[in-house]
Amino acid sequence: MESVDKRPRRLVPQACVWRVFIKLLFRGASRRARMALLHHHLPFHLHLPTMTAPRARARLLLPAATASTGLHGGPSPSQSTVNTFWQWAADKGAMASALMPGFVPEGLGLLAQRSISRNEVVLEIPKSLWITPDLVAASDIGRLCSGLKSWVSIALFLVFERAKGDASAWRPYLDILPHSTDSTIFWSEEELAEIQGTQLLSTTLGVKEYVQSEFLKVENDVILPNRDIFPSTITYDDFLWAFGILRSRAFSRLRGENLVLIPLADLINHNYSIKSEDVSWEIKGKGLFSRELIFSLRTPVSVNLGEQVCIQYDLKKSNAELALDYGFIEASPEREIYTLTLEIAESDPFYGDKLDIAESNGFGETAYFDIALGSALPPSMLPYLRLVALGGPDAFLLESIFRNSIWGHLELPVSRANEEMICCVVRDACKSALSAYQTTIEEDEELLEKGQLDPRVKIAVGIRVGEKKVLQQIDSIFRAREQELDGLEYYQERRLKDLGLVGEQGEIIFWES
Ligand SMILES: C[S@@+](CC[C@H](N)C(=O)[O-])C[C@H]1O[C@@H](n2cnc3c(N)ncnc32)[C@H](O)[C@@H]1O
Numbered sequence: 001m002e003s004v005d006k007r008p009r010r011l012v013p014q015a016c017v018w019r020v021f022i023k024l025l026f027r028g029a030s031r032r033a034r035m036a037l038l039h040h041h042l043p044f045h046l047h048l049p050t051m052t053a054p055r056a057r058a059r060l061l062l063p064a065a066t067a068s069t070g071l072h073g074g075p076s077p078s079q080s081t082v083n084t085f086w087q088w089a090a091d092k093g094a095m096a097s098a099l100m101p102g103f104v105p106e107g108l109g110l111l112a113q114r115s116i117s118r119n120e121v122v123l124e125i126p127k128s129l130w131i132t133p134d135l136v137a138a139s140d141i142g143r144l145c146s147g148l149k150s151w152v153s154i155a156l157f158l159v160f161e162r163a164k165g166d167a168s169a170w171r172p173y174l175d176i177l178p179h180s181t182d183s184t185i186f187w188s189e190e191e192l193a194e195i196q197g198t199q200l201l202s203t204t205l206g207v208k209e210y211v212q213s214e215f216l217k218v219e220n221d222v223i224l225p226n227r228d229i230f231p232s233t234i235t236y237d238d239f240l241w242a243f244g245i246l247r248s249r250a251f252s253r254l255r256g257e258n259l260v261l262i263p264l265a266d267l268i269n270h271n272y273s274i275k276s277e278d279v280s281w282e283i284k285g286k287g288l289f290s291r292e293l294i295f296s297l298r299t300p301v302s303v304n305l306g307e308q309v310c311i312q313y314d315l316k317k318s319n320a321e322l323a324l325d326y327g328f329i330e331a332s333p334e335r336e337i338y339t340l341t342l343e344i345a346e347s348d349p350f351y352g353d354k355l356d357i358a359e360s361n362g363f364g365e366t367a368y369f370d371i372a373l374g375s376a377l378p379p380s381m382l383p384y385l386r387l388v389a390l391g392g393p394d395a396f397l398l399e400s401i402f403r404n405s406i407w408g409h410l411e412l413p414v415s416r417a418n419e420e421m422i423c424c425v426v427r428d429a430c431k432s433a434l435s436a437y438q439t440t441i442e443e444d445e446e447l448l449e450k451g452q453l454d455p456r457v458k459i460a461v462g463i464r465v466g467e468k469k470v471l472q473q474i475d476s477i478f479r480a481r482e483q484e485l486d487g488l489e490y491y492q493e494r495r496l497k498d499l500g501l502v503g504e505q506g507e508i509i510f511w512e513s
Helices: 028-038 054-059 079-091 133-137 150-167 189-195 199-226 236-249 319-325 351-360 381-389 392-398 406-410 416-435 441-450 455-483 491-498
Strands: 020-022 099-104 107-112 121-126 281-286 292-298 308-311 337-343 366-372
Touching: 079 099, 133 150, 150 199, 150 236, 189 199, 189 455, 199 236, 199 319, 199 455, 236 319, 319 455, 337 381, 337 455, 351 381, 351 392, 351 406, 366 381, 366 455, 381 406, 381 416, 392 406, 392 416, 416 455, 441 455
Parallel strands: none
Antiparallel strands: 020 337, 099 107, 107 308, 121 292, 281 292, 337 366
């Protein structure tokens, strides 16, 4: 579905003259997602409400949620509700010979009714059962939805149909949808206090702010002027529910403008051990001349009778994205991502030249670098950092005669002052970010080892420990670099070498005239 930009807090390093902003965005993958799907929707600056951590401590040792209250606190659908939905989907042409919906630890899921081989087609859902912007356009509220973003029109459709109750043709589907998930957008203030200091907190607040602003627009422009069509009150919470449903249930390639909800197929849960993503489903033509589109789902692994058929939702999502979209995380280092956001400040005396250089090399005024636990820094991060920090005696490199070669120069240390500056700024930003967390890595790890955490607290602890580890890793990379400053080769030395003016031992060669 349409993504939203996530503009978290800015960190201004104390000791350095230029600014580095650190914030969480959807990871590298995320960056793609952000660019493709959402980035024009959020205001750049977000205000973070003050979160009070101490009240949240009480939750730490609560037992895990019990099945009787439903996975996410709301009532679970009853077996008969699930049966009604199953029958309704079959009547509308859904084909599922080898599986059935059933209750599983993740809420509802798809259970194998026999052994199923890898790559076997397990579900086929005709387009007539999909909820698309076109379906909304042809519905009772269709004429009111022209011009709305895809996700806004489908969200409005979901809350509109839900408010109709028995009168809705979609009731059997709406009845099996969860009341909420463990996505951070549904967390209480007390639960959010558990992620105080994290990029995920600012992202979550940013997303909620975005949803609220979209709701206010749709309320003013569509709902309130059409009271005859929307007789019952539709609230921000209803709209947030629909947003959460779309984020957690739309398949990864069926988002943005292509947003589609596919009932029954959207009961498929995620299994971290499945490493193939794209082969699990496709959209293909069926029937005479292949005119009818169907969504076809294959099992990516073989499954025994009674087991769940699952897929891999998205290999590239960070834990923060998983927590935000679906309400779970994984214990794997490549999912533990911190996004360093760098910016060429408008107040920089060389702003225009730097921006020009950044743009000629595929960057902008702001650049996002996703850093994963245990992985090297993204290759273009150091050149960009050096560019942002360039000034003083090094500023000659910004002159236009260097324009074609500057990026090559920035890939190597420019000067001691420049290199020291980048170490200082990044280390300051890391220290500042680390000081905002309420707990240490050791305290978090102890909590995780003890177990018995409420699912949301477990997500919170996993997220904050992951972010802190990545920040420590970044800090240690730049600490090591700081210690090497005297041994590095800088631009002037390289230039003299190129001109043959430096001897084997690094001495400057003079000529006799
Ligand atoms: C596409 S829906 C799958 C159907 C869902 N289980 C239900 O009850 O409607 C995605 C949601 O299922 C749950 N889910 C899926 N895979 C999960 C997993 N591996 N661990 C925990 N929850 C999972 C999360 O609540 C997620 O937001």
